[in-house]
Amino acid sequence: RKDHFLALLAHELRNPLAPVSNAVAIMRRKAIADSELAWCRDVIERQTSQLSRLVDDLLDVSRITLGKIRLRKEPLDLSAVVADAVETSRPFIDAKGHQLTITMPEKPIRLMGDAARLTQVIANLLNNAARYQAPGGLIGVSLAEEDGHARIAVRDRGIGIPPESLVHLFELFSQGEREPDSQGGLGIGLSLVKTLVGLHGGTVTAFSAGPDTGSEFVVQLPALPPEPVTPPEPARESGRELPARALRILVVDDSRDSAESLAMLLRMAGHEVLVAHDGLQAVELATAERPSVMLLDIGLPGMDGYEVCRRVRAQGMSDTLIVAMTGYGQERDRQRSSEAGFNGHTVKPVEIDEITRLLATASLHTAS
Numbered sequence: 001r002k003d004h005f006l007a008l009l010a011h012e013l014r015n016p017l018a019p020v021s022n023a024v025a026i027m028r029r030k031a032i033a034d035s036e037l038a039w040c041r042d043v044i045e046r047q048t049s050q051l052s053r054l055v056d057d058l059l060d061v062s063r064i065t066l067g068k069i070r071l072r073k074e075p076l077d078l079s080a081v082v083a084d085a086v087e088t089s090r091p092f093i094d095a096k097g098h099q100l101t102i103t104m105p106e107k108p109i110r111l112m113g114d115a116a117r118l119t120q121v122i123a124n125l126l127n128n129a130a131r132y133q134a135p136g137g138l139i140g141v142s143l144a145e146e147d148g149h150a151r152i153a154v155r156d157r158g159i160g161i162p163p164e165s166l167v168h169l170f171e172l173f174s175q176g177e178r179e180p181d182s183q184g185g186l187g188i189g190l191s192l193v194k195t196l197v198g199l200h201g202g203t204v205t206a207f208s209a210g211p212d213t214g215s216e217f218v219v220q221l222p223a224l225p226p227e228p229v230t231p232p233e234p235a236r237e238s239g240r241e242l243p244a245r246a247l248r249i250l251v252v253d254d255s256r257d258s259a260e261s262l263a264m265l266l267r268m269a270g271h272e273v274l275v276a277h278d279g280l281q282a283v284e285l286a287t288a289e290r291p292s293v294m295l296l297d298i299g300l301p302g303m304d305g306y307e308v309c310r311r312v313r314a315q316g317m318s319d320t321l322i323v324a325m326t327g328y329g330q331e332r333d334r335q336r337s338s339e340a341g342f343n344g345h346t347v348k349p350v351e352i353d354e355i356t357r358l359l360a361t362a363s364l365h366t367a368s
Contacts, residue, residue, distance in 0.1 A: 013055050014327035014348040015255055020048050021349035022261035029268055046091045052349060057192065070331075071114040071199055075224065078109045078118075078150050082143050085122035092127055097135040103142035109150045110224040117196045118221075121204075124189045125154040125217045133158025133214075145223055149202075152219040161208035161215050169206050170194040197221070247362055250274045250291040252282040252308065253325070254300050258348070262295065262325075265352065271359070279303025286312045291320060293362045298326040298337070306340040313341040321362040325350055 024045045032038045086102060093100055122141070129139045133156050140155040161169065170190045197204045202221035208214065249271050253259040256277060263273040274289055276282040279300045286294060286308075294312065298305035309322050321344075324337045329347035337345045346354060 010055050010327060010329065012327065013051070014329075015258065017048060017052055017055075018325075018327075018348035018350070019255065019257035019261045020044065021052075021351070022258070022265055024048065025265055025352045026261065026268070029265075046095065048349065049091070057189065069195065069199065071117060073112045073114055076111055076113050076115055076118070078111055078113075078143060078152070078221075078223075079104050081113075081115055081118045082122055082141065082152065084115070084119045085126060086141065088119065088123040089126035089130065093130045093139060096130050096133075096137070098130055098133070098137045098139050101138070101140045103140070103144075105144055107226070109143060109145045110226070111150055111200075111221055112224060113200050113221065114196075118200070121193050121196050121219065122152060122154070124193050125219075128189060128217075129154055129156035129158065129215075132156070146220075148223055150219075150221045150223045152221075153216060155214065155216045157214040160211045160213040161206060162211055166206055166208065170204070193217075193219075246270050246272060247292045247359060248272045248274070248289065249293045249295065249359075250276065250282065250286055250289065251295045252276045252279075252300065252305070253295075253297040254278060255297075258297075262355075265355070269356075269359075279305070279308045282308050283311045283315075286317065286320070287315050290317065293359065294320055294322045295325050296322055296342070298324055298328055298333070306336060309337075309340045309342055321358075323358055 024041060027041045028045075032041065082102075082104065086100070090100075126139065126141060130137075138157045140153075142151075142153045142155075144151050170193070194204055197219055200221050202219060204217060204219045207216045207218070249266055251259050251263050251266070251273060252275075253262070254277050259275050259277060263275050266273045274285055274291065276285050279302050282294075282296065282300070283303070285291075294309075296305045296308060300308065303311075305324060305326070312320065312322065322342050323344040323346060324342050325346050325348060326333070326337075327348050329345075334345045344358065346358075
């Protein structure tokens with residue numbers, strides 16, 4: 001029941017986040033002369049991102065307790081992962097007025113890992129370092145290789161950790177003492193860190209001399225041997241790359257704010273956009289207009305997105321790229337969308353960069 005409740009909660013929270021995220025992306029494309037309005041836009045963007053992360057963390061708790069977290073491992077340059085984590089955490093760090101120092105190795109440190117999950121680990125540690133110290137503090141992140149292991153250290157000069165708390169620090173829902181103005185999380189971040197690091201065959205350790213002495217978190221991960229030096233490949237001709245082109249896109253969402261804000265974004269990018277707010281209208285529009293792309297919500301009134309996809313496919317529209325854009329993001333939801341005929345499954349709020357990537361895929365798909 002808890003797993004089902006968390007899935008429904010995440011869906012209900014993600015649905016209102018989607019139009020807010022879309023509205024901010026629209027504002028990003030417009031010049032704002034008033035500095036206070038620009039500041040308001042940036043605040044909304046940062047807090048929307050924070051809410052999205054908290055929703056993801058909530059679902060990760062469910063996945064941890066059920067043993068359903070799966071890694072997508074590939075050879076990685078850990079320097080790039082650290083850089084992505086810093087970029088993710090930078091707005092929060094800057095908002096607190098902290099100074100961040102980054103120490104990186106001269107040579108790449110490679111490992112087999114899931115880039116998204118390792119970015120989540122490091123960003124979580126950086127966010128904690130920013131959260132648990134007064135504004136204007138110091139944060140240091142370093143990457144090095146020691147005895148065949150990658151070593152990532154995140155240090156701060158914050159409130160520190162009492163010795164009795166170090167024992168329970170990585171337990172689910174455990175939280176240290178907070179500064180009065182700190183932005184507390186759900187008490188699940190360090191438990192996620194420990195689980196994800198462990199799935200990569202590594203360890204995470206916390207160090208602190210006590211209250212008001214700061215803290216240090218050290219992640220150690222097994223590194224790959226150095227990559228052999230190979231001669232550079234000859235330059236490829238760039239003429240084969242297809243330019244971005246206008247597409248006919250059908251957006252289907254019963255949330256009018258979500259549908260209209262996404263449609264506005266897509267029209268600003270030069271695409272022709274149709275909008276439907278229920279399943280039957282979506283099938284009728286798709287059959288009549290034959291869109292190149294359908295961005296289709298799952299939880300529609302009357303006829304859900306799975307049935308809409310099946311009916312559209314039954315009309316011979318095998319070339320249409322159909323992508324689920326939904327608040328439901330668990331593994332069983334992705335499996336159901338794949339079985340129904342979807343080409344992809346994304347979770348709200350979908351970043352504009354992800355939408356651009358999907359449309360680039362659609363351009364290549366329809367041009368071939």
